[in-house]
Amino acid sequence: MSIPRSCPPTDVVAADFTEQAGLFKALGDPHRLTILATLARSESDVCVCDFTAGLPLNQPTVSHHLKILRDANLVAARRRGTWVYYTLAADVRRRMGAALGSVLPKKVLV
Amino acid sequence: MSIPRSCPPTDVVAADFTEQAGLFKALGDPHRLTILATLARSESDVCVCDFTAGLPLNQPTVSHHLKILRDANLVAARRRGTWVYYTLAADVRRRMGAALGSVLPKKVLV
């Protein structure tokens, strides 16, 4: 005799995780994480020119990554004169914690 | 007179976030998050057949997503007879917290 299939079958969670996946996708590039880490550690907002100078990427590519972070509401841009400065969104950690919590319920915390 | 550039310039963080980005990338698909959420809520391990039955995906696609989660060490597979059962890796939440913390330092917690 063989091993029977586990009974009863498990129901797949019905919730839609499209939004959370979009958040994680925005975090799924090392250069974007570098940008976020820099913003998180900076006392003030950070000039785009610092990113183009400090990252091994051309200026359009930096701008592209900043746009992805903007679209995900992870950063905010503000123009002062010729330069544009970026800041980390205030609720980044809260949103990430919420996304994580919606996937892994409290039970897993223990 | 114009507004001068912020001085001194901010140094871009030197750390390499390739590993953390790989983790977030594995989480960047709604179906994979559904799989993880199901595993996190299940009392026991979950049969692959429950995923193929419960997800709007064909069997090869389900297997593909499970492989990505396996390669990211987010889940573990175990064969019992004909069926294969998956469990959530024990340190998933710890690893995600660590990745998040390496990008956003404690300071942002407040």
Next chain:
DNA sequence: GTGTAATATCGACGTATGTCGATACCACGT
């Protein structure tokens, strides 16, 4: 061994993503 059922792998396809050069836009100094 043969047949059947569950899972994994392979090959192909369309689309999304990261990157860059060229260009447009915008603010400033002259």
Next chain:
DNA sequence: ACGTGGTATCGACATACGTCGATATTACAC
């Protein structure tokens, strides 16, 4: 007005990704 310099957008390219049908693999029942 004109030129200059910082930033954003556009178009193109190579690669990666999500999906599927076909096939291979594994374990069981007969």
